[in-house]
Amino acid sequence: MSSSSPPINRCIILTNTPHNPQRKSLYEKTQGPQAVPIETLIQHGDNAAKLASEGYLDFFRAKLPHVESLAGALFVEPPGSASWKAFYTAVHDLRSSSATAGYLALSGICESLETLLAERDPHDARIRDVIRLHLDALSLASSASAPIADGPDSDRLIANLGRAVDKLART
Amino acid sequence: MMIEKADFSKLTVLLVDDNAFIRKLLGDILRSFRVGRVVQAEGVAEALSHLANLQPDVIFCDWLMAPVDGLSLLRAVRQGQTPVDPKTPIIMLTGECRVDRVAIAIADGADSYIAKPVTAKNLMSHLVKLIAADKPVHYLD
Numbered sequence: 001m002s003s004s005s006p007p008i009n010r011c012i013i014l015t016n017t018p019h020n021p022q023r024k025s026l027y028e029k030t031q032g033p034q035a036v037p038i039e040t041l042i043q044h045g046d047n048a049a050k051l052a053s054e055g056y057l058d059f060f061r062a063k064l065p066h067v068e069s070l071a072g073a074l075f076v077e078p079p080g081s082a083s084w085k086a087f088y089t090a091v092h093d094l095r096s097s098s099a100t101a102g103y104l105a106l107s108g109i110c111e112s113l114e115t116l117l118a119e120r121d122p123h124d125a126r127i128r129d130v131i132r133l134h135l136d137a138l139s140l141a142s143s144a145s146a147p148i149a150d151g152p153d154s155d156r157l158i159a160n161l162g163r164a165v166d167k168l169a170r171t
Numbered sequence: 172m173m174i175e176k177a178d179f180s181k182l183t184v185l186l187v188d189d190n191a192f193i194r195k196l197l198g199d200i201l202r203s204f205r206v207g208r209v210v211q212a213e214g215v216a217e218a219l220s221h222l223a224n225l226q227p228d229v230i231f232c233d234w235l236m237a238p239v240d241g242l243s244l245l246r247a248v249r250q251g252q253t254p255v256d257p258k259t260p261i262i263m264l265t266g267e268c269r270v271d272r273v274a275i276a277i278a279d280g281a282d283s284y285i286a287k288p289v290t291a292k293n294l295m296s297h298l299v300k301l302i303a304a305d306k307p308v309h310y311l312d
Binding site: 026027037041042045051055056086092097099100101102 | 182190191290
């Protein structure tokens with residue numbers, strides 16, 4: 001460098017995101033002598049998730065009457081109204097929480113019902129019966145006396161529900 | 172850069188989801204990761220009231236919630252309509268995994284996007300991704 005070059009006062013060496021002075025970066029906050037291997041933390045997380053999921057069926061059974069009541073309101077209001085959106089949101093919610101808790105039969109039935117609500121013509125006269133069919137399946141699959149375990153039986157049930165949805169007119 | 176170890180004890184995480192089971196499960200996983208403080212909200216209104224007094228390090232926010240969806244919270248933070256740093260990392264949670272939905276969340280400023288079902292492994296991988304991205308600028312004086 002020649003002596004006439006302007007001095008370089010500061011040189012940015014890590015710049016993939018601008019540092020915000022209002023808070024310490026996550027990197028600064030999470031690295032230090034107490035840091036634990038990521039794999040160990042994931043194992044702790046898996047154990048915590050298993051424990052939390054043990055109570056899922058009780059949670060699901062407590063939620064189902066609310067979903068049933070939302071379904072009851074569906075045919076009072078026109079398709080696209082608040083009650084249809086509320087029912088869709090509730091079914092979507094149960095689908096994702098069932099999948100997260102590892103209840104694949106419940107998640108699969110909810111997914112079939114979600115498909116019906118999103119892709120089938122709500123004016124089809126048969127839609128009420130097919131919705132009822134899904135709610136009965138959810139009730140059966142989550143019943144305390146004889147829950148349908150994930151496996152061939154639940155796969156058959158979900159496939160049959162899917163066939164019923166396929167019979168309905170598309171939107 | 173690989174993040175192989177972490178100490179989350181200094182982190183505050185805000186968890187927004189209208190599903191009580193998901194809140195409990197994610198809260199338990201985050202606590203098992205030794206996150207220092209996990210604050211939960213069952214909707215956008217409650218989240219906004221927390222943000223009046225809290226600067227979280229990370230926000231996990233469900234997308235599909237009623238009556239106000241999670242995208243509204245994301246936009247409020249990014250547009251500086253809350254007292255918190257508009258660049259606060261936000262991870263959206265949702266059962267919707269269509270590409271167009273992901274694109275909306277990213278375009279609105281989400282740092283990351285987790286399609287449910289959520290597991291400890293994918294929660295951690297998104298946290299690690301955030302840590303690697305949120306590095307400070309170092310200056311040579």
